[in-house]
Amino acid sequence: MRIIFLFISLLSILPGQDFPFKVGEKLVYNVKFNIIPSGVAFLEVLAYDTINGNRVYHARFTAKTNSTFDLLFKIRDQIDIWMDEQSLYTHQLIKTIREGKYRKKTITTINYKDSLAVINSDSVKIYGGVRDPYSLFYYLRTIPLEIGQVLEFKSFENKNTTPLKLAVTGTENISTEAGTFSCIIVRPYRKGKSLLKNEGDMQIWFSDDDKRLPVQIQIKMKFGSMLLKLRKITEQ
Secondary structure, eight states: OOOEEEOOOOTTTTTTTTOOOTTTEEEEEEETTTHHHEEEEEEEEEEEEEEEEEEEEEEEEEEEHHHHHHHHTBBBBEEEEEEEEETTOOEEEEEEETTTEEEEEEEEOOOOOOOOETTTTTTEEEOOOOOOOOOHHHHTSSSSSOOTTTEEEEEEETEEEEEEEEEEEEEEEETTEEEEEEEEEEEEEEEEEEESOOOOOOOEESSSSOOEEEEEEEEEETTEEEEEEEEEEEEE
């Protein structure tokens, strides 16, 4: 299949576009590590907010292990994202990571007027609009996805702006507790590697409909595979 390269410009999302997600949407996922039920995860759009005078969506990704898996390796992660209401560029990202005995909180605020990102007490220059890896789940719901495309964009996290690619690789029907969905499969990567640091291959199955829901997410890691599968959809 011939690969079509699609370069996404800074104006790829037009002001006033009607997005397929709304404030109040909450997606609940069952999480398995290999074949073992290990916990639950949530993707939710909490509210409208304002960052540096810009109107934004406040979204949140949460992951936590169940009581059984807690005995092996307890996880209580929360990532809060503030995305521009029009472009979905990141304005703020707060990562609160609690995995086993590891604890870390990182606050990143991006000031586009000054082309500056402040990460805790440090700051770095940025150039143009950037998106963090977690807002990817929302951004990709707003653009056309066609089999064979390779999309290019920029991601900012941990003081680094990284050129990313995303391959639209095929289609598949996925059955979940929330229903059966015809899905488009996408795979984000950077320079031949996965999007997420220290993790392996990643695939996302988006429903091939107006909602473009992230129905299933698979991350292949060194010691196994983590699978998030949609369990419930709540909308206000």
